[in-house]
Amino acid sequence: MNESVVMKYFREISAIPRASFNEEGMRDHLAAFADTLGLKYVTDHLFNIIIFKPATAGYEAAPVVMLQSHTDMVAETNKGSNHNFDTDPLDLYIEEGILHARGTTLGADDGAGVAYMMAILADTETGHPALECVFTVQEETGLTGATELDTSMLEASLCIGLDGSGETETYVSSCGGVRGALTRTVNYESVTMPTVTVRIRGLLGGHSGGEIDQERGNASKLAGIIMRRALDQFAFHVVAIDGGLKENAITRENDFTIALSDPAVFTTWFKGVEKELQEQYEFSDNGLNFIIETGSTTQVLSEVDTEAVVNTLFMLPYGVIQKSKAIADLVITSANIGTVRLDDECFKVTVSLRATQGFVIENIMRQVEWVASTNGLSVEFSSRYPGWNYDANSKFRERTLEVYKEMRGEAMETVATHGGLELGIWKGKMPNLDIVSFGPIMFDIHTPDERLDIASFDRTYQFMVALLASLNNY
Numbered sequence: 042m043n044e045s046v047v048m049k050y051f052r053e054i055s056a057i058p059r060a061s062f063n064e065e066g067m068r069d070h071l072a073a074f075a076d077t078l079g080l081k082y083v084t085d086h087l088f089n090i091i092i093f094k095p096a097t098a099g100y101e102a103a104p105v106v107m108l109q110s111h112t113d114m115v116a117e118t119n120k121g122s123n124h125n126f127d128t129d130p131l132d133l134y135i136e137e138g139i140l141h142a143r144g145t146t147l148g149a150d151d152g153a154g155v156a157y158m159m160a161i162l163a164d165t166e167t168g169h170p171a172l173e174c175v176f177t178v179q180e181e182t183g184l185t186g187a188t189e190l191d192t193s194m195l196e197a198s199l200c201i202g203l204d205g206s207g208e209t210e211t212y213v214s215s216c217g218g219v220r221g222a223l224t225r226t227v228n229y230e231s232v233t234m235p236t237v238t239v240r241i242r243g244l245l246g247g248h249s250g251g252e253i254d255q256e257r258g259n260a261s262k263l264a265g266i267i268m269r270r271a272l273d274q275f276a277f278h279v280v281a282i283d284g285g286l287k288e289n290a291i292t293r294e295n296d297f298t299i300a301l302s303d304p305a306v307f308t309t310w311f312k313g314v315e316k317e318l319q320e321q322y323e324f325s326d327n328g329l330n331f332i333i334e335t336g337s338t339t340q341v342l343s344e345v346d347t348e349a350v351v352n353t354l355f356m357l358p359y360g361v362i363q364k365s366k367a368i369a370d371l372v373i374t375s376a377n378i379g380t381v382r383l384d385d386e387c388f389k390v391t392v393s394l395r396a397t398q399g400f401v402i403e404n405i406m407r408q409v410e411w412v413a414s415t416n417g418l419s420v421e422f423s424s425r426y427p428g429w430n431y432d433a434n435s436k437f438r439e440r441t442l443e444v445y446k447e448m449r450g451e452a453m454e455t456v457a458t459h460g461g462l463e464l465g466i467w468k469g470k471m472p473n474l475d476i477v478s479f480g481p482i483m484f485d486i487h488t489p490d491e492r493l494d495i496a497s498f499d500r501t502y503q504f505m506v507a508l509l510a511s512l513n514n515y
Contacts, residue, residue, distance in 0.1 A: 045499045046163075050156040051140075055148065056130040060116035063127060064088045064178040067112040071159075071176055078162060083194065088112075088178050089186045091194070094162055096171040103170035103512045107197035107474070108161070109463065110154025110204055111180035111187075115487045117146045117286045120294060122489075139484075140493040147491040149483045149498075150248075151180070154203030157502050161509070169509040173197050180204070180463060181289065183220055183424025187463035192470045199437050199512075200471075201505065202464045202478035206486070208497045210454035211441055212478040215462035216250065216373070217428035218395040219402055220288050221409055223353065225388045225418040227346040234300035236280055236336045237307050239267065243328035246293035248487045249377035249393050250460030253291070254361055254370065256325040258318075260284050260295035261381045261390075265354025267314060268297065272351055274310060277301035278341035279350050281383055288379030288391040289461075290487040295381065300341045308333055342383075349416040350388055354381065356412045357392065358405065365397075365457075372459040373397045376405055388418070395459060397428050429465035429476070431457065437475040440515065444508045479504070 044052075059067045068088035075082040075092045084090040096103060116126035122144040124132075132143040141147060158174045161167065173195050177186035205212050241260040245252075261284040271277065277299040284295030301307060315331050322329050342350065363374035372395075379391040392409060396402040406422060413420040432438070438455070445453035464476050482497035484490070 045502070047156045047160045047498060047502045048495065050159040051152055052133065054152055054155055055133055058127055058129065059112055059114055059148065060126040061113040061179050061182040064112050074159060075162070080162065085190065087186050087189055089190050090176045092162060092174045092176070094172040094174065097168045100168055100170045100513050103515055104199050105171045105173060105197040106169070106509065106512070107173045107175055107195060107200040107467070108158050109175045109177070109200060109202050109467070110151045110158055111177045111463065112155055113178050113181050114148035114150065114152065115146050115181050115287055115290060117290065117487065117489055119144050119489045135495065138495050140495055142491070145489055146487065147493060149491060149493040150206070150486040151204045153481055153483070153493065153498060157203055157505055160502060161506065167506050167510060168513060170512050177463060181287070184426045184461065184463055184466060185424065187466040188426065192467070195471065197471070198473060198475060200464070200467060200474050200476045201508070202462060202476060203480055204462060205478040205480035206483045207480070208482050208501050210456045210479065211438065212458050212462070212464070213438065213455045214431040214457040215429040215465055216395045216397055216459045217399065217402060217426055217465060218393060218461045219406060219422050219425040221392045221394065221406070221420055221422045223390045223392070223409070223413045223418040223420045225346070225349055225416070226386055227383070227388050228343045228386070229340045230343055231340055233337065233339050234278070234341060235302070235304050236298050236300045236338050237304045238296060238298040238334040238336065239264070239311070240332040240334070241295045242332060243330040244293045244326050245328065245485070246291045246488045247485060248460065249289045249291055249375070250395060250458065251486065253375045253377065253459065254372045256360070257291055258322050258326045258329055259359050259378055260292040261354060261378045262357070262359040263318065264295045264297045264381070265351060265357070268299065268351040269355040270314060271299070271307065271310070272348070275301050275307060277347070278344065279347045279383070280338050280341050282350065282381055283383070285378070285380035287487065288393045289377065290379065291377060292379065293488065298338070300338050304335045346388070349418070350383070353390060353412060353416045353418060354378070356415070357390070358408060362405065363401070368457050371457050374401050374405065375459065395461060426461055427465040427469050429462060429468050432475070435475055438477050440511065441477045441508055444511050445504060448504060448507055
C-alpha cells in the first residue's frame, strides 16, 4: 500500500533529531526544502523559520493565511532505551494502522503539523490564498520560539494552528501558564548505612495540559507522599532522588533512595502503603507498581536537608485545582511537578502551572513560593505565556465548521483546551488574527507510548486542503 505524501514528509523529518533546543537541523532542512521549491523564507537566531508561498491563480484577493506548527518534540524514552535524541533518527513502525516509535516519543506533536505544511508548500495543484508557513522552536519548553518571533513581516488575517489533535474538533481557546524552578543547596554527611531504593513504575504519565484531568499519578508526588509518611515512622536520611524528564509531562517514573537502620522493617511497612496507593489509582492508573532494592551508602543528606526534600515534594500542588462552570469538564487551573533532581550539592524541582486567568496563575505562583520559602528553596519563574480567549464572532471558525460538515456529513465539535498553545501568543501579537486549530487523532503524547492514527492523519490533511481551497470566495 502506497503511503500518502504527508506520511512521506513525516518519515523525512523523523530522520532528523529535533528535540527542543536542537532544532537547527530542522531549520536547515526546511530552508533547503524552500530553496528546492523556489520559495522565499526568513529565519532567526532561535532557528524559527517562515516560508512564504504566493496565492494560486484565482486566490489573489483572498485573505493571507498563516499556517503554524512547531518543529521541536518532547524527547522521552523508556528507561533502558539507548536512543540518543541528539543524533539518532526515530525508529518508526506501524501496527494495525497506528504509527509508533520504538521505545521513544513519536513526535507527532507537532511533526504532524510540520508534515502538513511541507505537503501544501510542495503542492502544485491545490488552489489556496497566499500562505505564511511559520515553523517555531522550543514550544515544548515554554513557547519560546513563538514568544520571540518577530511577526512584523506577517500579513495574515487568518490562522490555522496545526498543533491540535482529535480530528473531529477545533479548538476555540487555550490556557495560559508559567514554569518554575525551585532549588536548594544541600549538605551531605559521611556515614555508612544500609539503604532502601524505591522505584516507582507503571504510571501512564501524559501531557500536563491534555491528561491532567485523568487523575493520573505523578511519580514524584507519590515519592513525596511515601517519604512524608515514612518520616512519621522512621528516622531516615535521603540519599538520592531522580524523577521526570520534562516540566510539562506528568512524571511516570521516580527512583528515590533513603538510608535507615533497618531496611527490613521499612519494607514490611511499605507493603501497606503500596496497597493503599494501588487502590487509590485502581481506575485511573492501574499499572502502578513498585520495585524495592536494598544496598548501602557512605554519604547521606543532613536531617534538615532530608526534611526539606521530603516536605517540598509532599507540599507542592499537583493535579486539577479548578474546573470551569461554563464549559463542562474543562480544567481551568492545574499544577504539575515536572522534574526532580538531586545532583552533587543541589536539589532542584521544576513545576508547570496553568490557568485561564492571570490572577489565578499568580495565586498558584504564590503558593509555590510559599512552599519553597518554607523549605529553604529559592524559586524562579519563566516562560510565562498568555491564554487565547474565545472569540464569539469568529467568521473563520464558521467557515471551518461549514467545510467540515460538507465533507463529513456531521458537525465538527468546538472545544476549549487546558493545554498551552502558541495561538495565544499570535493573538497577542496580531490582535486581528482570526484563528482555528485542529489536528489528527493521537494518543499518549509526551510519552514513549505516543501513537498516531494514520488514516486520521491523512484525512485531516485533506480537510485542511479543502478549507484552504474554499477561501477563494471568503
